Amino acid sequence: MSAAVPETAEPPHVPVLLDAILTLCAPVQGVWLDGTFGAGGHSRGLLDAGADRVIALDRDPNAFKMAVDWADAYGGRLKLVEGTFSDLDRHADFGLEGVVLDLGVSSMQLDQAERGFSFQADGPLDMRMSGSGRSAADIVGGASEAVLADILFHYGEERSARSIARAIVNRRKEAPIETTRVLARIIEAVLPRQKRGASHPATRTFQALRIAVNDEFTQLAAGLEAAERALRPGGWLAVVSFHSLEDRVVKRFFQERSGRGGRASRHRPESPLREPRFVAANKAVFPSAAEVARNPRARSARLRLGRRTDASAGPADRSRLGLPREILP
Numbered sequence: 001m002s003a004a005v006p007e008t009a010e011p012p013h014v015p016v017l018l019d020a021i022l023t024l025c026a027p028v029q030g031v032w033l034d035g036t037f038g039a040g041g042h043s044r045g046l047l048d049a050g051a052d053r054v055i056a057l058d059r060d061p062n063a064f065k066m067a068v069d070w071a072d073a074y075g076g077r078l079k080l081v082e083g084t085f086s087d088l089d090r091h092a093d094f095g096l097e098g099v100v101l102d103l104g105v106s107s108m109q110l111d112q113a114e115r116g117f118s119f120q121a122d123g124p125l126d127m128r129m130s131g132s133g134r135s136a137a138d139i140v141g142g143a144s145e146a147v148l149a150d151i152l153f154h155y156g157e158e159r160s161a162r163s164i165a166r167a168i169v170n171r172r173k174e175a176p177i178e179t180t181r182v183l184a185r186i187i188e189a190v191l192p193r194q195k196r197g198a199s200h201p202a203t204r205t206f207q208a209l210r211i212a213v214n215d216e217f218t219q220l221a222a223g224l225e226a227a228e229r230a231l232r233p234g235g236w237l238a239v240v241s242f243h244s245l246e247d248r249v250v251k252r253f254f255q256e257r258s259g260r261g262g263r264a265s266r267h268r269p270e271s272p273l274r275e276p277r278f279v280a281a282n283k284a285v286f287p288s289a290a291e292v293a294r295n296p297r298a299r300s301a302r303l304r305l306g307r308r309t310d311a312s313a314g315p316a317d318r319s320r321l322g323l324p325r326e327i328l329p
Contacts, residue, residue, distance in 0.1 A: 014298075015042045015044075020285050020287075021045075021303065028097075028098075029052060032051045033096050033099045033100070035057050038058065039066060040056070042100050043078060053078070055091065055092050057085055085223040086223045087226055088230060099231060103239065115127070119180050119181070123180050125137040125182075127210045127213045127214070128213055139209060139328070143328070146165075151208050151327055155212055155327075156211075158205060184200075220246065221253075221323060231308040234308060237278065237305070242300050245324060257306070258276045259274050279307045284302040286303075
């Protein structure tokens with residue numbers, strides 16, 4: 001029987017593909033871990049659906065400040081932990097019923113101009129989820145033209161990476177590039193005018209810089225392995241991604257860990273079948289038209305699910321996950 005649901009204020013954003021997760025992983029029970037707490041939408045949904053407890057991780061300390069008004073209503077059923085999901089098994093009880101990872105930048109981070117994640121409003125060129133370490137301005141101001149081009153191409157799949165990198169280097173000779181608006185205008189001057197309905201020309205560059213700043217692909221590979229270690233047999237791993245690079249890694253992880261083999265590329269032999277660690281769904285789940293209408297940010301999302309077997313956990317063959325190569329030292 002589901003636990004009583006406390007009366008709390010509505011979360012400041014709509015969690016993506018929550019209904020699909022709750023439906024496909026039903027009945028929701030036991031202890032779950034939300035590795036990307038953000039504004040708390042997935043954690044709330046799991047608790048309201050009947051999870052006994054949710055351990056919520058986030059490396060952004062601001063996430064927990066925003067939860068002050070409602071988190072206490074769940075009492076001991078919600079545990080907030082500042083940390084990264086790359087080592088989630090260190091923060092969680094072993095034998096978890098489920099792990100949810102909602103990848104990329106959160107809606108609240110995009111909406112805060114002072115965080116520098118979005119070109120939609122002017123702000124400092126920051127993009128650090130944790131608020132510490134190397135910022136986007138540091139990379140834009142200090143990386144060589146070749147390194148900048150590699151970041152934009154490998155992390156953003158930006159076909160005009162070299163032209164944009166050259167424009168950045170030329171512009172920073174005149175003055176430091178320290179705000180989102182300045183960087184967006186540099187990119188707009190390089191790329192041709194987009195057709196109606198096309199994404200902003202700075203979209204891929206901002207994605208690439210954010211990934212580089214937060215080392216997102218190393219975090220993702222480590223987080224998938226950590227989830228495997230932490231889940232009980234029969235436990236669920238649900239991963240929501242928003243672009244093809246993320247989804248490729250998640251898809252190949254599930255292929256590799258479900259014993260289906262697969263090739264890292266057409267030039268490499270198929271990997272040998274291993275004892276399956278997951279039983280994985282063959283197809284991604286996409287948001288419905290109704291969900292996209294309610295929440296336009298959901299339109300590029302996709303969900304992949306796997307269910308843990310009783311096979312022993314172990315490190316994945318990362319060479320087969322389709323990870324972009326590491327660029328920054």
